[in-house]
Amino acid sequence: MNLIEIKNLKRTFGEEIKTYALKNATFTVKQGEFIAIMGSSGSGKSTLMHILGLLDRATKGDFLFEERDVSKLDDDELATLRNEEIGFVFQSFNLLPRTTVLDNVTLPLIYSQKRVSTLSRAKEVLESVGLSHRLNHYTNQISGGEKQRVAVARALVNRPSIIFADEPTGNLDSKSGAQIMKILQKLNDEGKTVILVTHETYTAECAKRILTMKDGEIVSDEITKNQRRVHTEDLIK
Amino acid sequence: MIKTLKQSVKIATSSLLSNKIQSLLTMLGIIIGVASVIVIMSIGSGAQSLILSEIQNLGTNLIAIIPGHGDEEDAFSMLSGFAVTTLTYDDALALRENKNIPNIMAVAAYSKGFGTAEWKSKTYSTSLTGTTASHLEVMGGDVKEGRFFNSEEEKRFSRIAVLGSDVKDELLGQSDAIGQKIKINDYIFDVIGVMEERGVVVMEDYDDQIFIPIKTVQRMMGVDYVGFIRSKVYSEENISQTEENIKIILREEHSIKDQSGKNDDFMVKNTAQALDMITEITNSLRYFLAIMAGLSLIVGGIGIMNIMFISVTERTREVGLRKALGAKNSNVLGQFLVEAIFITLIGGISGIILGVIISSFIAIGAHLLGYEWNLIISLGSVILALVVSAGVGLFFGFYPAYKASKLDPITALRYE
Incomplete structure (x- = not known):
């Protein structure tokens, strides 16, 4: 099944002087893929990710998400899809301040219509990223790497079909960055679809497929010949 | 949610x-x-x-009769300092003596003014309450020393006075009050009684006034009308019937033929209405x-x-x-x-x-x-x-x- 199918997708900004942030993007994402969207700053990779992540709408073109025409969905339907089918990991973590790790992870479940046992599910995902010992710590009491792992746990808590990671290693030291990449690879190994946005070739090579963007266009779409497997100490127990 | x-x-x-x-x-x-x-x-x-x-302490079995019809003319004369003069001492007598209203226990008439009392070198300004002997029966209150005046004295222009407790203290101090001669507005009065301390009741200080027979006050002030009449009834249940009877008698007294009440030169109110x-x-x-x-x-x-x-x-x-x-x-x-x-x-x-x-x-x-x-x-x-x-x-x-x-x-x- 095609998870995402886009055809001639355009995104312009401004009314009179139009800036093309995205020009005629066409590609498909299948279940279980691990794609890196690469490009320098201003290449349109973030714009593309925002549209794919249903945070923004395309100006023109076709976009099917799980075979549903996104242009026909209203804001509330998009919110529900984001909640149930998509997990986000941001460069700057975006955790709630003055809130515990556990409460941050349960946040998406508050808006969910699925009936799940909030607490046990949150503990389960936190365990899978190796943070069982930090449940009741406040977000200002943990390190950057741990923060990003909390963010990954939050992205996973509602069992989404796809994870979007926007420069997830950008604010981390190399060791913590490696840990995050290892978690993403492990999730992909387990069958989760992952789309990674990065400007680093090194990070992009951890994915199975690399889309390269320049000036709002996809200039190449290649399968990674030698996917870089991340090896760190076995942090996930 | x-x-x-x-x-x-x-x-x-x-x-x-x-x-x-x-x-x-x-x-x-x-x-x-x-x-x-x-x-x-x-x-x-x-x-x-x-x-x-x-x-409520005064009792809800009181009926007040006030002069005037409560219309603009009365309001005008009150604002201009003219008293409404349509009630008289005889009206009170008529109510008291009429045997057709068995529910009436007592009727008191009032005529109020201000005066300056003098005793030896002391002077004290206070309210003068001209009233009938029935005042105690209608409004309550106890005499501490001496006595209140009786209905014979009430009719005879007697120059006798009953002092409120504050007036006694201010004017006479510790001296014996009964039998003293005091001057009120330059007329000499015999003090025959002093009232028990009572305090303020419905914005009226009962301790700061001198009670004098109503006819005497009327003569001192040169008037022939009364300020208001109060009547106490035996039974509260029949109070509105009693009010109607009072109106009929007063219309007769004032030669008002119209029984609808629109020509009345007096108003009848009971405590319940005042409470409301x-x-x-x-x-x-x-x-x-x-x-x-x-x-x-x-x-x-x-x-x-x-x-x-x-x-x-x-x-x-x-x-x-x-x-x-x-x-x-x-x-x-x-x-x-x-x-x-x-x-x-x-x-x-x-x-x-x-x-x-x-x-x-x-x-x-x-x-x-x-x-x-x-x-x-x-x-x-x-x-x-x-x-x-x-x-x-x-x-x-x-x-x-x-x-x-x-x-x-x-x-x-x-x-x-």
């Missing part, structure tokens, strides 16, 4: 606690507003119950003052609106994040509304507590001053204060919350 509500309250609490002084200042408007409403309502109720209980009237006046005064105090809640509400705008701006990224994680516009709107209502409710509850404390101090103070003051905090005013403060939060929190809910997730996430 409940999950969201619980979370919103949790977020509101933590953001309130992290800016303690700011939160307190914001809530101060609400606290002061609610506290003043509670205090005013409480003082109003306390004063009202004080007046009402005084009237006073309740009505004090109630409207109380609500008016409470509304005035309530206006400060609007000022408080503007403060809430201000802090909510600041809060929305400070937490733009949070709004973006919540939307990215699946919060609908309505979820964001709800969250900020709950926060605003939470702040005003906390302010409201603190205001109620403060108001109750202030009202209690007032009640204690009034007791120390010797008033039978009841501390009355009505459940209604507490509920009203809570509902109004929550309403203020809802009203003034809505626009900031609406703005937050309309934030674009991408713009909000990128907000620095």
Whole structure:
């Protein structure tokens, strides 16, 4: 099944002087893929990710998400899809301040219509990223790497079909960055679809497929010949 | 829904606690507003119950007959300083002696004025109450020394006086009162009695007046009418029938043929009506003052609106994040509304507590001053204060919350 199918997708900004942030993007994402969207700053990779992540709408073109025409969905339907089918990991973590790790992870479940046992599910995902010992710590009491792992746990808590990671290693030291990449690879190994946005070739090579963007266009779409497997100490127990 | 509500309250609490002084200042408007409403309502109720209980102590079996028809002409003559002169001593006699009204126990007529009393080198200005011997029967009160005048003396222009306890103390000091000769407005009077201390009853100080036979006062002031007549009835149940009988007799006395009452030159009121009237006046005064105090809640509400705008701006990224994680516009709107209502409710509850404390101090103070003051905090005013403060939060929190809910997730996430 095609998870995402886009055809001639355009995104312009401004009314009179139009800036093309995205020009005629066409590609498909299948279940279980691990794609890196690469490009320098201003290449349109973030714009593309925002549209794919249903945070923004395309100006023109076709976009099917799980075979549903996104242009026909209203804001509330998009919110529900984001909640149930998509997990986000941001460069700057975006955790709630003055809130515990556990409460941050349960946040998406508050808006969910699925009936799940909030607490046990949150503990389960936190365990899978190796943070069982930090449940009741406040977000200002943990390190950057741990923060990003909390963010990954939050992205996973509602069992989404796809994870979007926007420069997830950008604010981390190399060791913590490696840990995050290892978690993403492990999730992909387990069958989760992952789309990674990065400007680093090194990070992009951890994915199975690399889309390269320049000036709002996809200039190449290649399968990674030698996917870089991340090896760190076995942090996930 | 409940999950969201619980979370919103949790977020509101933590953001309130992290800016303690700011939160307190914001809530101060609400606290002061609610506290003043509670205090005013409480003082109003306390004063009202004080007046009402005084009237009730006098008895609800009193009927007052006042001169005039209560129309504009009377109001005009009263404003211009002319007395309405349509009631006479004979009217009181007619009521007293008429055997057709078995329910009437006693009738007293009154003619009031001011006078200066002199004894030796001392002078004292006070009210002169010209009345009939039946005064004690109608209005109550006890004689401490000597006696009150009798109905024979009442008719004979006797120059005798019964002193209120304050008048006795001020004028005669510790000297024996009975048998003393005092001057009132240059006429010499014999003191025949001193009244027991009684205090203020329905805004009239019974200790600060001199009681004199009504005919004597009329002659001193050169008038032939009386100020008002009071009558006490045996049975309260038949009070309206008695009122009708009084009207019939007075119309006869005044040669008024029209029994519809539109030509009457007198008015008949009973205590129950007076109670209703006073309740009505004090109630409207109380609500008016409470509304005035309530206006400060609007000022408080503007403060809430201000802090909510600041809060929305400070937490733009949070709004973006919540939307990215699946919060609908309505979820964001709800969250900020709950926060605003939470702040005003906390302010409201603190205001109620403060108001109750202030009202209690007032009640204690009034007791120390010797008033039978009841501390009355009505459940209604507490509920009203809570509902109004929550309403203020809802009203003034809505626009900031609406703005937050309309934030674009991408713009909000990128907000620095």
